[in-house]
Amino acid sequence: MVLQAETCDDGMPSFFDPRTVAALFDGNPAAVAVLDHELRYTYVNPALERLNGLPARSHIGRTFSQVLPGLHGQATALREVLTDGMPREVTISGRTWAPTEEEQQLWRASYHRLDAEGEGCGLMAIVVEITDIARQREELERARGHVALLSTAAVRIGTTLDMDTTCRELADFVVPDFADVAVVDVFPADLGHTVRRPEPGVVRLRRAALRGDGDLDEQVQRFGHPGEYIDFAADAAVTRCLTQNEPVIDDWENDQRGRSARTADRIAASRALGLRQALVVPLTARSRPLGTLSLVRAEGSPAFGDQDVAVARELAVRAGVDIDHARRYDHEHSIARELQRSLLSEPWGPRPHVEIATRYLPADEDVLVGGDWFDVVPLQDGRHLKAMGDVMGHGVEAAVAMSQYRSLLRLLAQEDLPPHEILEQLDTMVERSGLDRAATCLLAVVDRFGGVCEVASAGHLPPVFIDPGAAGARVVPVPVGPPLGTGFGGYRTASVPCGPGTVLFMYTDGLVERRGEDIDVSVQRLASLTMPPGGRLEDLLDQVLDRFGEDAEDDIAVLASRIREGPPVVRPTPAE
Incomplete structure (x- = not known):
């Protein structure tokens, strides 16, 4: 992305009026900065103030190294982007002034040159903290016996920024290697006025993906096609998983628990297909629930063990990040579409x-x-x-x-x-x-x-x-x-x-x-x-x-x- 302008004022494109920039980026959840041709801050949005732990006035007129001497990995990239105009993404490590318990933090930054009349007038930087994501990757790599599965997941899940596609990739990935049936249910972005409200105590999710192994793929469609809204009673495993924000194993063969009629009917239908056990794990990102991943095993498959639970949870954490990125991307595009529609x-x-x-x-x-x-x-x-x-x-x-x-x-x-x-x-x-x-x-x-x-x-x-x-x-x-x-x-x-x-x-x-x-x-x-x-x-x-x-x-x-x-x-x- 190279932004173009026809004139240059004090080294910056004319369209980067402070009020215009503030209107565009002050409310953006991503950390955004604009630098002049000498790589000095000319604008930072509130998200970057929070990330760096400093107010905007402590940035303006100063360079990266002056503001954040504890960061490493960006100086060379900044100069290269300003020289050749090619956007770059770099990983930055170190510490900012924001209070944290982390010994070292990581960020992913993308830099884009701002051009006026063919000359580089400055840069735009977009920064996202990835410390938590990096930690999750380390934990996935330590999962014994499942390293190959988890490393492959990084390639096959989240290949696009479409949320439903990401959910389908997740379901396709775990079947049949990890489960005989996989279901991904997510909270609706907006129920709107045309969808009836759920009953009290009922959790309503939208079925984003459903996949079964072999003949099961067609048979499990009776439980709700992708795109349909599914209601879960208070005693359902999905509801308990979301309430506790913890994995839940539902053993349908040895279950002695009293069930509501709605939940009992679903378990009976599942048993009729030879399904014996479900492991439901929460999909979360940024401490917010997104939905659930339900993994089901049929007769002849081993029961879920502790290591399966650990791997499933880690897989859901990784997928949750991808789903969250897709949902946020869709939200931002919805805003752009509404802007274009209004204009x-x-x-x-x-x-x-x-x-x-x-x-x-x-x-x-x-x-x-x-x-x-x-x-x-x-x-x-x-x-x-x-x-x-x-x-x-x-x-x-x-x-x-x-x-x-x-x-x-x-x-x-x-x-x-x-x-x-x-x-x-x-x-x-x-x-x-x-x-x-x-x-x-x-x-x-x-x-x-x-x-x-x-x-x-x-x-x-x-x-x-x-x-x-x-x-x-x-x-x-x-x-x-x-x-x-x-x-x-x-x-x-x-x-x-x-x-x-x-x-x-x-x-x-x-x-x-x-x-x-x-x-x-x-x-x-x-x-x-x-x-x-x-x-x-x-x-x-x-x-x-x-x-x-x-x-x-x-x-x-x-x-x-x-x-x-x-x-x-x-x-x-x-x-x-």
């Missing part, structure tokens, strides 16, 4: 006379927010201004700039100006505002009475018109002015025929731009798009993304619009 909301205002369909597809699953945007603003006479734009760059900074562009555009649209005049004024406002990210933009207004579409472009790719039932689409070249934010102006409006039922299709360059291919050649492929009379706009966008979006290297935003069919309308006159 790239559904087109604005009521649309009684026009049909609209839109899609946004990020090119990188690790960067869910970006600068592509679309909007539909209602005008007089039932007309609508359609906008498609693309702010230069990616990430949160581009998304924030996109929001500013869209807000200004909505303000100007209310004056009901021709598209080229809106672009002229928008270009002027952006230049005066100091917004340092240029953007392309395509504006279009369909006159449903005159059968024409007025289009103006600020450095954007041409619109596509798809006539109903035609053998192909029309890629219409329109006069192209400079991108917004340059201050050059010089935009023009073109009139394009747009009859009843014609679809106006607008897009960003991520849909068509491909490395090693002329952009004009890529755009002309859109001429193959067709639309049957009365066809659904959503189906058209599915077709477009299936055909052209698979190999995208950039974010994609697409918008399709069409005047709603109905009885002939007559343009109202001023007297009316």
